[in-house]
Amino acid sequence: MTRPPYKASSSASSTKRPAFLHLLCAAAIFSLLVFGIQSSLFTGTRKLGINKEEIRILSDFQSTVQQCVASKGLGLTAHIIDHCKLILKFPEGTNSTWYNEQFKIFEPLEYSYDVCEAILLWEQYRNMTTVLTREYLDARPDGWLEYAAKRIAQLGADKCYNRSLCEEHLSLLLPAKPPFHPRQFERCAVVGNSGDLLKTEFGREIDSHDAVIRDNEAPVNEKYAKYVGLKRDFRLVVRGAARNMVPILNGSAVFWSSAGSPIRHSMIMDDEVLIIKSLTHRTFNAMIKSIPNPVYLFQGIVLRRGAKGTGMKSIELALSMCDIVDIYGFTVDPGYTEWTRYFSTPRKGHNPLQGRAYYQLLECLGVIRIHSPMRAKRKQDWSDVPSRETISRAHAAALRLKRGQNDQAGGLGQFDSCKVWGNPDGSGPISGSPDMSIVRKHSNYSKWEVMPFESLRKEAQDYYKQMQGVTLYKMDGNKLEDLVCVRHSLKSEA
Template sequence: MRTAKTSVPIRRPAAVFVLLLAALVFAAIVVAIQSSSFFIGSRKSLIDSEEIRILSDFQSRVQQCVASRGLGLTADIIDHCKLVLKFPEGTNSTWYNAQFKIFEPLEYKYDVCEAILLWEQYRNMTTVLTREYLDVRPDGWLDYAAKRIAQLGADKCYNRSICEEHLNLILPAKPPFHPQQFRTCAVVGNSGDLLKTEFGLEIDGHDAVFRDNEAPVNEKYAKHVGLKRDFRLVVRGAARNMVAILDGSSDEVLIIKSVTHRDFNAKIKELPNPVYLFQGIVLRRGAKGTGMKSIELALSMCDIVDIYGFTVDPGYTEWTRYFSTPRKGHNPLQGRAYYQLLECLGVIRIHSPMRARRKQDWSDVPGKEIITSAHMAALRLKREKTGQEGDLGPFGNCKVWGTVDRDGPVSGSPDMADARSKSNYSKWELLPHESLRKEAQKHYAQMGRVSLYKMDGNKLDDLVCVRHSF
């Protein structure tokens, strides 16, 4: 018995049409992808070209500024980001590096794009260690807090209460100082060059004055360094003499640069002065020392930073202090070159003996609009190079986010009641935002009530960002 076969008619024209349609769709997709890639590539190329043009123009402005203000320094442009600052032939290179057995070189290469990103970031940052930073930072209490306490006897805070006992004296709940809190600030170094000037009244005319270590402030040096005392950044060795350094001043805020120490704590309890820890930032740059850290501190709360007493004029042969005998110091040529770069990036304004004899005109320093444009161009190029996307604002480098919904305790301890009754802690830690200058209030609102802190390390990225909900 045969089984009947059912024949199915083949519709060849329809099948061919489907195949052709599918092929056409696939070809269209391929062309679209290629066109899109071409468009994106062309657009990226146009963006890169525009950023490079902006930065190249900025480099030319920096070059002109160095030529005008550098007292012999010149800038050779390598590309849109890199340049070399050169000292004139015959400059006396007196600093000898025993490790590499060479004298201090007469030229220094800098990446202007990296520099402008770094220093503009400082304008939004908090540079005082706070409780909220340790609370928000991953393992902030376990790992990081231990690094800020000398003689802890352990590399980690396994017993948090012991670490809190060490740090509470100098650990405010939230930032005591704010970006743009002051309009003009003077950072006064300790160079012996100050004795060649009479900047005292000019220094005292600033909204806030920053000094460092044991630098004396008295009538003997008043015409050279002024008498106004607001902030003092001290290294660990100088902090041992904090009572003598403050010499009866109850207004000067003391900020310890490195670590707290149990020997300090007893002295802190006796002082009416607010005492804090500098939020440790380790970044490689072209100048070292407490003076540079004082500039970082000032930039985080001042619109304009004027520096005095930094050895930045040619012709000196040794590192000196205005209040003591000459001593071996930091490599001065490298410092002088870097400070000049910072002035031409609009970060600081330099005042020195040679500059005191001429009218100070800042028209040859790039203005805020030009600096902002260069900063955004450098940021876009950096993000394209590293494949980063998204926010180009101040929060683009926030690696860690946290939220604080209450004020918390002020720094100090209950047994400081008598000292606190005469102190200015409340001037800073309990200061309502409504009493800040309008520019600081506006900045705080624009930042969405967020405080930025730097993670330690040598990178521009990786910020700890704390949002205040109150």
Template sequence: MSRASSTPQQPPPPHRPTVALLLGLALVFCLSVLSIQSSFTAPRVPSRLEVDAEQVRELSGFQSRVQQCVASRGLGLTADIVDHCKLVLKFPTGTNSTWYNAQFKIFEPLEYRYDVCETILLWEQYRNVTTVLTREYLDVRPDGWLDYAAKRIAQLGAKKCYNRTLCEELLSVLLPAKPPFHPRQFATCAVVGNSGDLLKTEFGREIDAHDAVFRDNEAPVNKKYAKYVGLKRDFRLVVRGAARNMAPILNGSSDEALIIKSLTHKEINAVIKELPNPVYLFQGIVLRRGAKGTGMKSIELALSMCDIVDVYGFTVDPGYTEWTRYFSAPRKGHNPLQGRAYYQLLECLGVVRLHSPMRAQRVEDWSDVPSKEEIKRAHAAAFRLKKHEIGQADELGPFSNCKVWGTVDPDYGPVSGTSDMSETRRNSNYSKWELLPLEKLRNEAQEHHAQMGGVSLYKMDGNKLDDLVCVRHEHSSG
């Protein structure tokens, strides 16, 4: 037997992992642990496309609610959805389109296209802004006195206020130092138009039950029409032509605030000085609106002060064929179909509540109008989508659209009026609504004031959303 065959065989040595293999296993383990930890501490950030898709879904759902609202409340109107923002409001085939546009040589159309996203952003913004022209606005706005003030003064003889002293003299009679009224100051407000349809339903007591009532131009308020339009008188928005005739119209209502819609000049100022009523100049200049006229401006004015805005006498009924007023003969006026469609859109966006003869026997049920929560979500979605489209951060908040910032001392300047006012005007009841102490305001107004940090917001020009002038109120010693 050979030597090799006589030696017993040894078992193979045990397998020993290499250092490299051990390091590899350790690395895999660490990565697994980090992956598990990251799933708890750092969630994946959605992409911009995913964020936009979420907003589109929210708005598409909201469009469906608006469509249902129009079908329920539109008095014959229907809403066709184009996409998540755009829709078309249509009148029934055969609607009597008798309004002829001489400029374009066409009869008034039976359908109107709207951008719901832009509309809801604009009107929710109006709930926070000031719609009365003030001295602080002219002081803070760039070239406010040189350029803007001149646009509000007729018969100036110049396109700019090169003579600021003259412009201040012409405006001071109706220029308060700061906003005389607060957002949310009133819970419910009635905006009363002048349509002849008001004579079809006795809305008088219902109108008078509101916290504040807004009226237009020379509309009479007396016992003859009381059961139709009420007797309560708080605010009146007038064009400059009507302002000349206000002395007899306002007789017996010395604390009804008068707001002149467009311009002022020496003739109007002479009338103003003889009135005991508070008088202001309207600030909200919004162009390219879906409805025109003083009534539309009255809604803007009311929305800047009121939580709920009820609209009467804006002629929202099918079958409307001529422009009528409840106190005078029919006359030429604004396009009725266009206005009616736009007011219906505003109702289904929760901006106003329409009241008309066709709803005279109605039950006060607004469940078919989108809820405040639905409107809030749609507003946030429209805001974020718009900011993404223009490449800006989508931070929500009341100051996200402030184009100009300024600071004024809260105690500077006269409340309103000038030193040469008659005794009647100087001693009039300015304190009924104007510049109320914060503690006298309703809780909702106080809360809004706190949320805004005491900052006042004003529109600059047109329909632009990112053109606000924002004014802080801080003592100079602070």
């Protein structure tokens, strides 16, 4: 029997149409997914292409640093891990003499560093102010209530609930705005206190600098003139050294004669600026009121770096106002066994190997130039240190790479790191108080605070204009983005 031809029912037909629509939708979604993946891959490739260029620049810079360490490191070697990280190693057989009581170990013979972070930090210091000012406290949200209290010893409270009382403590050494400016000096010498200075005669060379920075109670007299020089411009002081400052400052001054020998002349060294490293307190305030010297408070930041001590803070201070920073009297040569000072008996000091490695890294990053006994025996050649142009390229690459990693837009250019902005309403008072001694009232200690813009060297004026009159201050911690930025008007007074 012949069957009739098959005829689809209306219900079967209606079932087939939705299935077709589902397939069509699935195909559309798949196409969109493929397009999205392709777009993502294309964008990722573009980003990777940009990063490749930054990585190439930084890798080349790492190679330059490696060559510099090989040439100037006196046995240290640099081992590159990637475009940012490297390890500095001491030669086999180096005597590790410093014992870490906390971890019960001797100093290791190798140290890891992130060159990208280091170059970002230290190039930032070239653009910053390292002296505490009234405008910083005014601009910072917790400036007067909380931060000011941290800089005053013997306050009796953890916060400045009484602002007038806190201002009374700080007014002696609190300028309205920065007394010193980036690139104010071309060449600066930072003179440490190491006994290694007695193995050299750097005195005349140190005094040839535009400014000389010294630490704590380090004496400057004819006894040590040929070793440490006679020039006295800045002195970074920890509060424990306050009781020794007056005899040092009021002692006899010494000058070089035309024949090249030191001669004594009795006078008060009222031009030597004191920068207090940590806190101000009653002992310091009483001293400040009786001396003519300018005195300011270092806006010190605790950073977890590879070296410690007042010497490192002196380098930070110098870098914030000098183009070239030469260091003397830092123990950076092989064979160090104990911390000696050129004017006193040996005593327990800092971790020498870690410090030596970090200072060598800083030299090969173009931050400092090291002068020491072993280096004095050969001609100093800085051609193996990266040029300013090379450093600038590496800094720009590290900054772009960091902003890419943090997904930052980078719309503010050179002010991208400003977390807080301030706009001072006036110049404000110079530092001082009504009960100062006659000596201080009639001294020229305020000259730094009222310095005319036209008296700055051209490089400092140009920098000020390039920064659009903005002053940068570091906030607490390691974050490069945590800056307080204060904008001044571009007028004739700096």
